[in-house]
Amino acid sequence: xxxxxxxxxxxxxxxxxxxxxxxxxxxxxxxxxxxxxxxxxxxxxxxxxxxxxxxxxxxxxxxxxxxxxxxxxxxxxxxxxxxxxxxxxxxxxxxxxxxxxxxxxxxxxxxxxxxxxxxxxxxxxxxxxxxxxxxxxxxxxxxxxxxxxxxxxxxxxxxxxxxxxxxxxxxxxxxxxxxxxxx
Numbered sequence: 001x002x003x004x005x006x007x008x009x010x011x012x013x014x015x016x017x018x019x020x021x022x023x024x025x026x027x028x029x030x031x032x033x034x035x036x037x038x039x040x041x042x043x044x045x046x047x048x049x050x051x052x053x054x055x056x057x058x059x060x061x062x063x064x065x066x067x068x069x070x071x072x073x074x075x076x077x078x079x080x081x082x083x084x085x086x087x088x089x090x091x092x093x094x095x096x097x098x099x100x101x102x103x104x105x106x107x108x109x110x111x112x113x114x115x116x117x118x119x120x121x122x123x124x125x126x127x128x129x130x131x132x133x134x135x136x137x138x139x140x141x142x143x144x145x146x147x148x149x150x151x152x153x154x155x156x157x158x159x160x161x162x163x164x165x166x167x168x169x170x171x172x173x174x175x176x177x178x179x180x181x182x183x
Contacts, residue, residue: 008097009041010175013104014137015130016117021161022105025117025137029103032168038100043092045106053082101171117161127156135170137161 014022014029026042033040054060054071060082063071073080089107096102104112108130116126118138127133135157159167 009093009099009102010171011093011102011104011112012171013107013110013112013114013132014117015106015108015114015126017119017123017126020117020119020123021137021139022117025115025161025164025167026103026105028164029168029171032165033101033172036168036172038172039098040101040103041096041099043089043096043102043104043107045104053080115159115167135159135167137167 012029014026016022023044026044030040030042054064060071060073060080064082064084069085070081070083072082089104089110093102104110108114108126111132113134114130114132115135115137116123116130116133118124118126118136118140121140124136127136133156137159139161157170159170
């Protein structure tokens with residue numbers, strides 16, 4: 001596929017409850033999109049503030065322990081920035097504006113197109129509580145789920161969690177539609 005560069009990145013959120021497969025799907029979508037020539041950025045929300053980027057014994061860790069508010073580690077092929085402050089999602093999206101795609105895990109209330117991960121039937125309630133839902137990625141029997149919820153979910157695209165490549169192709173097909181809407 002040819003490279004596409006738009007004025008701003010395409011954004012899709014992958015939302016769902018814990019252990020619904022969000023990270024696994026994002027990794028698969030990232031593999032497909034990058035193999036199709038797209039530059040992909042991923043933003044992951046850690047609602048419990050558990051993540052640690054620097055570890056004891058590293059220089060970056062000792063800089064943080066010494067009180068640095070921001071630490072940047074750079075090499076020929078990578079750059080890491082660690083800041084001791086919250087960054088609004090909008091600011092991070094602006095920072096990542098040179099990418100073709102931004103895949104966001106979480107941030108359920110953010111105003112971007114969303115795919116909902118459905119592991120159990122009760123997870124379908126998310127489609128009624130969230131805005132900007134464009135699709136459902138289900139672990140369940142798609143035909144059964146579609147019939148059960150069809151009257152409430154007109155316009156939603158349904159995918160099986162086992163068809164990540166099809167989901168990625170569907171996202172790529174949306175690029176042209178998004179470009180036309182932006183004009």
